[in-house]
Amino acid sequence: MPKIKYIEHTGKEHEVEVPNGWSVMEGAVKNLIPGIDADCGGACACATCHVYVDPAWLEKMPPKADMEETMLDFAQDLESNSRLSCQIKVSPELDGLVVKMPKSQH
Amino acid sequence: MPEKIVIIGAGQAAAQAIATLRAEGFDGSLTLVGDEPFAPYQRPPLSKTYLAGTFERDRLFLKPDAFYTEAKCTTIFGVAAQSIDRSTKKVTLVDGRTLSYDKLLLATGSRVRLIRVPGADLPGIHYLRSIADVDGLRPTFKTSKHLAVIGGGYIGLEVAAVARKYGLAVTVFEALDRVMARAVSKPISDFYEKVHRDAGVVFHLNTGVEGFEGKGKLEAIRAGGKSWPSDVALVGIGIMPNCELAKASGLTFGDGIHVNEFCQTSDPDIFAAGDCTRHHGRDGAHIRLECVQNAIDQAKHAALAMAGKPSTYREVPWFWSDQYxxxxxxxxxxxxxxxxxxxxxxxxxxxxxxxLRNGAVAAVEAVNAAPEYLVGRKLIGEGAHVAPERLADTAIPMKNIA
Known part of the structure; x- marks a missing residue:
C-alpha cells in the first residue's frame, strides 16, 4: 500500500499507508490527521481539503480538472503547488508522496 | 461544564458534535446512540458513487473507529432511543438500557416520505436514504430493464443518472411542472431536464402516480390514467424530520424540532442539530434545511453551546448535486x-x-462554475450589493465582481 507523509502546519509529521484508489484527503481523514476538513466528503464542492504538494512530487501529480483548478483559485494562501487533496487519487506511483497542510481551511 | 453528554442519532451531525465537543475542551462522558448498525457515514454518495458501485462501503464512514476510541465516546449502534424523561434527565433505549445526561443532543435526522397509493408495498419498489436501501437497490439495476423514478428531485435525478450508466431505460414521474422544483429556480430545472432528456430519460411532468401494478412484483406504474411498464421503481418524494422523541417528551416542534440560534430546543438542556430541526434562518424565515452543511454547522454550534461557549448560527447554507x-x-x-x-x-x-433580494446577493446556483459559487457564497454572507449587469457580464472575472 502506498505510504503518504502528511505534514501539519505546525511541522508535525504523519506517515500512513493509504489504499490505492482512495484520495489523499481520505488518507488523512481516515487516519485522524488534523488539518484537512473535507466538509463535503470529497465531492470537490467545499475547498476545505487544500494541501501543498512537496515540489519533488509535482511532476508525478495527476493533472487538475477544471473544477479543481477553479475551486483552488479561491483557497486561502494559494501557492503554485496547491491542490485539493480530495482530487488526488492514490496510486503506486505516489508511494512516498509528501503533502503539507495550510494554516486554515476556512 | 456538563459532566455527561448523550447524542441520539449517529449521522453527520453526531460525528461533528463529538469532534467539536472534544476540541472545545469537554472532558466528561460522551455517549452516542444510533438506530442503524453503523458508525456515522456520509449519505450524499449513496445516490451517486456508492449506487454506481465506484465507491466502496468502507469509504462512506465519516470517521475511523479509532476516532470514537480516542474521543472516549461510548458508541451504541443498532439500538434506537425509545423515550426521554426530562424530569430525571434520562434516555431509555428500546433494549431497556437507560442513559443519564446533563446535556442531550438530538441528531435524529430524517426519514423518507412514503408513497401512499395502491400497490405501494409490491416488491421492486425502493426508497433511498441508507446504506441498506442502496444495497437493496443496486443489484436490481443489473437484472432490471426499466426504472421508474417517482419524484424528480435531487435523489430521483441522481439515481436516474446512475441508472442510465447501467443501461436501464428510465422514466421520471413528477407531480409538479418542472424537476427539482422545491430546490432550484426554473432555468436550472429546465437545463437539467434537457440534460436528462438528452441522456435518454423520459419525463412525465405534472403527473402524479396513482398506483403500482403487478402480480407479486412490480410490473407497471399507474399514472395520468395510463399504465407504464416498469420492473423497478425508486420513490424519492422527500424526507420528513424525525421528531417523535421530541414530541413525546414535550419539546416544541412542528415539522422539525424547534431550535434557537444556539441550536437549543425549548428545554435548555436539550439541543438539536441537522435535518430534524427547524430554525430561524438568516432572513428570519422559520426553515428546515436538509443538507450536510446544516448538519455540520448546527452540530458545531450545539457543541459550542453545550461546552459553555454559545455562538450564534448564521452560516450561509450550501448544497450540491452530481448528475452525469x-x-x-x-x-x-x-x-x-x-x-x-x-x-x-x-x-x-x-x-x-x-x-438578488432588495439589491443584495441572496443565492447563487452554479453549474460547473466554482468561481460563481465560491464568490457568490462569500457575497451572500456579507450581504453584498452587486449590480445585476456586472453579475451578468462574464468578461468581468468573479474575483473582481464586487
Whole structure:
C-alpha cells in the first residue's frame, strides 16, 4: 500500500499507508490527521481539503480538472503547488508522496 | 461544564458534535446512540458513487473507529432511543438500557416520505436514504430493464443518472411542472431536464402516480390514467424530520424540532442539530434545511453551546448535486420574487443564476462554475450589493465582481 507523509502546519509529521484508489484527503481523514476538513466528503464542492504538494512530487501529480483548478483559485494562501487533496487519487506511483497542510481551511 | 453528554442519532451531525465537543475542551462522558448498525457515514454518495458501485462501503464512514476510541465516546449502534424523561434527565433505549445526561443532543435526522397509493408495498419498489436501501437497490439495476423514478428531485435525478450508466431505460414521474422544483429556480430545472432528456430519460411532468401494478412484483406504474411498464421503481418524494422523541417528551416542534440560534430546543438542556430541526434562518424565515452543511454547522454550534461557549448560527447554507458530468453547487436560499440574473450560457454547460433580494446577493446556483459559487457564497454572507449587469457580464472575472 502506498505510504503518504502528511505534514501539519505546525511541522508535525504523519506517515500512513493509504489504499490505492482512495484520495489523499481520505488518507488523512481516515487516519485522524488534523488539518484537512473535507466538509463535503470529497465531492470537490467545499475547498476545505487544500494541501501543498512537496515540489519533488509535482511532476508525478495527476493533472487538475477544471473544477479543481477553479475551486483552488479561491483557497486561502494559494501557492503554485496547491491542490485539493480530495482530487488526488492514490496510486503506486505516489508511494512516498509528501503533502503539507495550510494554516486554515476556512 | 456538563459532566455527561448523550447524542441520539449517529449521522453527520453526531460525528461533528463529538469532534467539536472534544476540541472545545469537554472532558466528561460522551455517549452516542444510533438506530442503524453503523458508525456515522456520509449519505450524499449513496445516490451517486456508492449506487454506481465506484465507491466502496468502507469509504462512506465519516470517521475511523479509532476516532470514537480516542474521543472516549461510548458508541451504541443498532439500538434506537425509545423515550426521554426530562424530569430525571434520562434516555431509555428500546433494549431497556437507560442513559443519564446533563446535556442531550438530538441528531435524529430524517426519514423518507412514503408513497401512499395502491400497490405501494409490491416488491421492486425502493426508497433511498441508507446504506441498506442502496444495497437493496443496486443489484436490481443489473437484472432490471426499466426504472421508474417517482419524484424528480435531487435523489430521483441522481439515481436516474446512475441508472442510465447501467443501461436501464428510465422514466421520471413528477407531480409538479418542472424537476427539482422545491430546490432550484426554473432555468436550472429546465437545463437539467434537457440534460436528462438528452441522456435518454423520459419525463412525465405534472403527473402524479396513482398506483403500482403487478402480480407479486412490480410490473407497471399507474399514472395520468395510463399504465407504464416498469420492473423497478425508486420513490424519492422527500424526507420528513424525525421528531417523535421530541414530541413525546414535550419539546416544541412542528415539522422539525424547534431550535434557537444556539441550536437549543425549548428545554435548555436539550439541543438539536441537522435535518430534524427547524430554525430561524438568516432572513428570519422559520426553515428546515436538509443538507450536510446544516448538519455540520448546527452540530458545531450545539457543541459550542453545550461546552459553555454559545455562538450564534448564521452560516450561509450550501448544497450540491452530481448528475452525469455536471456539478451543481448552490449557496443561499432562493425565494419567490427574487430578481434573477443569468451569468454564462447554459449551452456551454457552465453557467450560474444569481438571486438578488432588495439589491443584495441572496443565492447563487452554479453549474460547473466554482468561481460563481465560491464568490457568490462569500457575497451572500456579507450581504453584498452587486449590480445585476456586472453579475451578468462574464468578461468581468468573479474575483473582481464586487
Amino acid at each position: 458530468d455536471l456539478k451543481l453547487q448552490i449557496a443561499g436560499l432562493i425565494r419567490e420574487g427574487d430578481q434573477t440574473v443569468a451569468r454564462g450560457d447554459p449551452a456551454s454547460r457552465k453557467f450560474a443564476v444569481f438571486h
